[in-house]
Structure formats: structure tokens, C-alpha cells
Amino acid sequence: MQRSLNVETLKKLGKRVRVCGWVNSIRSHGKILFVDLRDRSGLLQAILGTEGRELKPEWVVELTGTIKKRPKGMANAEIETGKVELVVENLKVLSKSKTPPFEITADSRKINEETRLKYRYLDLRTERMKKNLILRHKVVKFMRDFMDENGFIEIETPLLTKSTPEGARDFIVPSRLHPGKFYALPQSPQQYKQLLMVGGVEKYFQIVKCLRDEDPRADRQAEFTQLDMEMSFVEQEDILKLTEKLMNGIAKLIGRKVTWHRLTYAQALKKHKTDKPDLQRNKDELAFCWILDWPLFDWNKEEKRWDPMHHIFTAPQDPNFKDPKTAKSWQHDLVLNGYEIGGGSLRIHTRELQEKIFELVGIPAKESKKKFGHLLRAFEYGAPPHGGIALGIDRLLMFLTNESSIREVMAFPKTGDGRSLMMDTPSKVDKAQLKELHVKTV
RNA sequence: GCGGGCGUAGCUUAGCCCGGUUUAAAGCGUCAGUUUGUCGAACUGAAGAUCGUGGGUCCAAAUCCCAUCGCCCGCGCCA
Numbered sequence: 001m002q003r004s005l006n007v008e009t010l011k012k013l014g015k016r017v018r019v020c021g022w023v024n025s026i027r028s029h030g031k032i033l034f035v036d037l038r039d040r041s042g043l044l045q046a047i048l049g050t051e052g053r054e055l056k057p058e059w060v061v062e063l064t065g066t067i068k069k070r071p072k073g074m075a076n077a078e079i080e081t082g083k084v085e086l087v088v089e090n091l092k093v094l095s096k097s098k099t100p101p102f103e104i105t106a107d108s109r110k111i112n113e114e115t116r117l118k119y120r121y122l123d124l125r126t127e128r129m130k131k132n133l134i135l136r137h138k139v140v141k142f143m144r145d146f147m148d149e150n151g152f153i154e155i156e157t158p159l160l161t162k163s164t165p166e167g168a169r170d171f172i173v174p175s176r177l178h179p180g181k182f183y184a185l186p187q188s189p190q191q192y193k194q195l196l197m198v199g200g201v202e203k204y205f206q207i208v209k210c211l212r213d214e215d216p217r218a219d220r221q222a223e224f225t226q227l228d229m230e231m232s233f234v235e236q237e238d239i240l241k242l243t244e245k246l247m248n249g250i251a252k253l254i255g256r257k258v259t260w261h262r263l264t265y266a267q268a269l270k271k272h273k274t275d276k277p278d279l280q281r282n283k284d285e286l287a288f289c290w291i292l293d294w295p296l297f298d299w300n301k302e303e304k305r306w307d308p309m310h311h312i313f314t315a316p317q318d319p320n321f322k323d324p325k326t327a328k329s330w331q332h333d334l335v336l337n338g339y340e341i342g343g344g345s346l347r348i349h350t351r352e353l354q355e356k357i358f359e360l361v362g363i364p365a366k367e368s369k370k371k372f373g374h375l376l377r378a379f380e381y382g383a384p385p386h387g388g389i390a391l392g393i394d395r396l397l398m399f400l401t402n403e404s405s406i407r408e409v410m411a412f413p414k415t416g417d418g419r420s421l422m423m424d425t426p427s428k429v430d431k432a433q434l435k436e437l438h439v440k441t442v
Numbered sequence: 443g444c445g446g447g448c449g450u451a452g453c454u455u456a457g458c459c460c461g462g463u464u465u466a467a468a469g470c471g472u473c474a475g476u477u478u479g480u481c482g483a484a485c486u487g488a489a490g491a492u493c494g495u496g497g498g499u500c501c502a503a504a505u506c507c508c509a510u511c512g513c514c515c516g517c518g519c520c521a
Binding site for chain 1: 449452453454470471472476477478479480481482483484512513514515516518519520521
């Protein structure tokens with residue numbers, strides 16, 4: 001007999017079914033036992049006799065029996081299957097369980113996160129984590145469908161890539177075949193997506209892991225996921241409109257109210273004293289705010305040079321700008337309830353302008369050729385004007401689920417110092433492994 | 443790298459300021475038992491803690507001091 005999900009039993013009144021899942025709770029009345037069976041779809045009350053006496057919470061069982069309507073007045077409005085129950089004819093224990101370190105049925109907000117992270121596979125059984133991960137799936141699916149409907153194609157870019165020390169700290173991977181040389185894990189697929197535009201893709205997107213070796217925060221992990229996109233022949237307004245349409249669609253999907261605001265960088269600083277203003281007026285509102293007209297550069301007092309405000313590929317509004325101090329960029333940052341959840345820009349697409357920027361931020365021509373030669377060369381073969389944006393999926397989900405930590409929307413997050421309490425990572429590796437990589441042991 | 447908070451049975455906490463009625467308390471869970479209609483049941487009973495770890499002060503330390511470890515929050519950092 002095919003296995004039925006708990007919720008499916010609603011439509012199987014009077015029929016024999018086979019259900020499988022975890023023992024959520026047991027209410028024993030001696031000769032009659034009520035067992036709430038939990039599976040991915042929800043709970044189902046099963047009725048057993050004394051044969052169920054040995055059952056314990058979190059055991060995995062297979063129950064075969066008949067679905068019956070509950071007696072009058074015995075329905076439970078709290079659960080979806082509350083109008084029916086399973087009268088068990090056969091009980092099979094598929095897997096036993098030790099007493100779990102915390103109660104799966106308890107409110108996990110009251111349980112120490114350290115314990116939850118060590119036993120994450122048990123924490124994932126809780127209603128809270130299940131809900132969050134399902135919502136995450138729905139939002140990501142909506143994003144994929146939306147991008148597809150708007151003519152974008154999803155393309156994967158390499159994980160083993162090139163270190164570009166200008167940005168955040170890179171995670172680096174030693175090369176076995178090339179002793180002394182290293183790959184870097186991508187902080188973002190930035191250069192690849194620009195090269196895809198040169199490649200004539202025109203509309204690219206990717207749901208992609210990005211990695212930055214910086215200290216985590218409640219809203220930040222070393223490893224996170226972005227909806228990354230890039231498009232050719234667009235103005236900034238096209239990118240903003242598309243993003244607004246996407247976010248409105250997501251808000252509608254989950255029934256949340258949305259407001260949109262736009263501020264220039266100067267206005268944001270003047271009115272709100274921050275470039276990440278929180279414009280939320282009530283608890284349920286998703287207050288999005290574009291920050292526009294950013295300065296192209298930022299004066300680095302210590303090094304006495306101009307640093308890019310965002311990154312070196314951001315296009316200036318006036319390609320013939322003379323004064324780095326007043327030059328504005330085509331940068332757009334997206335802020336949600338006071339948190340940056342995305343950023344992007346129109347990009348530079350000519351070699352001349354890109355070289356001018358390298359020079360201004362103090363990267364010598366020799367070095368820029370070595371580090372960015374591939375991009376400069378590509379720009380000489382018909383690079384279309386292009387731009388894009390990357391949206392932080394984890395942070396967005398944090399707001400959609402009303403969680404106060406990004407970890408609550410990730411299946412296997414790391415701690416504040418980048419460790420996994422469950423897998424005990426990072427960990428030491430064999431000397432032999434290091435020797436193959438030509439890495440000296442510390 | 444820096445600052446702040448927390449650490450007491452499996453879980454959640456009380457006790458800590460102001461050391462001595464503490465044999466470290468409670469709820470949940472666990473274990474044993476009762477119970478044929480319960481609603482993450484109810485009732486009766488039991489077990490379970492070198493108070494994160496190490497050192498110090500004191501007649502006496504969960505409580506005061508020092509060090510150390512772990513987790514959380516923030517700053518720096520995050521092209």
C-alpha cells in the first residue's frame with residue numbers, strides 16, 4: 001500500500017491507509033493510547049491499544065489502519081486533520097530514538113541556540129524551522145519563476161575563482177596541481193556576470209552562494225545566498241522597476257504590506273543620519289527604500305587616496321567627470337526596514353573608463369592588467385552597456401519570517417565565530433592531505 | 443583585534459548584589475505505576491546537578507576575586 005501523508009487522510013474517510021512519521025506525543029489511557037504522528041505535512045491522531053505501550057517520542061513508525069471520523073465533540077480545531085483519526089491495525093517501529101536533548105514540541109525560542117545548533121537535525125523537526133525553510137523555498141521558487149518569465153536565464157559561474165584583494169577578505173583554496181598558487185571562493189559573481197553580458201547573454205540571473213571571510217553578525221554569515229542578476233541595454237530605472245515588481249510579487253505571495261521610498265545618498269544622510277534608513281511605520285510593513293546618487297569615491301584618510309564607494313566596476317553618471325570629489329555614480333542600494341538587502345549599479349563597459357578608474361584608486365596599470373586583464377580585454381570586443389543588482393536572500397527571508405537572526409532561515413548556519421557546532425568545522429586535516437597541497441603544517 | 447551580556451539537573455529558570463536555614467529549589471522532560479476519549483492529557487511516586495573549567499580569599503563559596511573556555515549582541519571589518 002502506498003504511503004499517505006497525514007494531511008491526505010482527510011480525503012480518505014473509511015479507507016485503509018499506511019502512514020509514516022515521527023511520534024510527536026503520546027497520551028496514554030491504559031488500554032487506549034493516543035499517538036500524534038508527525039510527518040512533513042502535519043499531525044495525525046492515531047489510536048492504538050496496548051501494543052503501543054513501548055512507543056517513545058521521536059520514534060519513527062509506520063502505522064496501517066482505517067481513517068475514521070472522530071466521535072461527536074472530539075474534533076480538534078488546532079490541527080489540520082482534527083476531524084479524523086487513524087484506528088491502527090498494525091504498528092511497525094522503523095527506528096527508535098534516544099530521549100532528545102530538547103523537546104521538539106517546545107517553543108524553540110526558549111531553547112538555547114547552542115543546543116539547537118549542535119543538534120540542528122532535531123531542531124529542523126520543529127514547527128518554526130519547518131515553516132521558515134518552506135517559506136524560503138517558496139520565495140526562491142517565486143524568484144526563479146519571475147526571472148524566467150521576464151526573459152532571464154540562469155547560468156552557473158565558477159566557485160573556484162580568482163582572488164581580488166580590493167574587496168572583503170577572500171576564502172582561499174590551495175591548488176594541488178599548481179603548488180604555491182591559490183583559487184579564491186567568490187565574494188560575488190560580479191566579474192563573471194559582466195563577462196556574460198559581453199558574451200551576449202543580455203539577461204542573466206543566478207541563485208548563488210557568496211563567501212566573504214569577515215566576522216559574522218546576527219544578520220551576516222560568511223556564506224550566504226544572493227539572487228544575482230545582470231542585464232544589457234538598460235537604464236538604472238529599468239533595474240529599479242524590475243526589482244520593485246519582484247519584491248511586490250513576493251510580498252503579495254505571503255500577504256505583507258509594502259511601501260516604496262527613494263532617497264538620494266545626501267538626503268538619507270541629512271534626514272536620517274544613515275545610508276540605511278528604517279522607514280517602517282508599523283510592525284508588519286515592509287518598508288523598501290532605494291538609496292541613489294551615491295558619490296563614486298570615498299576619500300581614504302589613512303592611505304590618502306580615493307577608494308571606490310562600492311566597487312571599481314560601478315559606472316560614473318558622467319563618464320567625463322573631472323573631479324573625483326563630486327563625481328556621482330549609478331549605484332543603487334536597496335534598504336529594507338533599516339537593513340541593506342541589495343545593491344547594484346550600471347557598470348563601466350569601456351576599457352578607457354575602466355583604466356581611468358583603476359588609475360584614480362591607485363591600482364598601477366601593471367597590476368590592473370594582471371588582476372583584471374580578462375575584463376579589460378573583453379571590453380575591447382563589443383561590450384554592451386549593462387547593469388544589475390544582487391539581493392541578499394537570507395536577509396530578506398529574515399524579515400519575511402520576522403526572525404531576528406539570519407541563522408533562523410538557514411538550514412545549517414554557523415556560529416558567531418564561523419564554526420559549525422554540529423559538524424565541528426573548521427577542523428584539522430591529515431598531514432598527508434596538506435603535503436599533497438604543499439602546505440606546511442602550523 | 444575591542445566592548446558588553448550570559449553559563450546552575452536532558453531543557454527552561456530561581457538562588458548570586460548583601461557568603462552561613464542549601465541536604466542547591468521549581469516547572470517541563472525521563473523512569474515506574476494508575477487510567478477506554480485524550481488534545482503537545484490527567485493523577486501518584488522516583489531518579490537526576492562535582493552550580494562551564496582551573497586557581498585564589500575565607501572557619502565557610504553557586505554567591506567574592508583572578509584566569510580560562512563556550513555561546514549571544516555590538517564595534518572594527520563587510521570592493
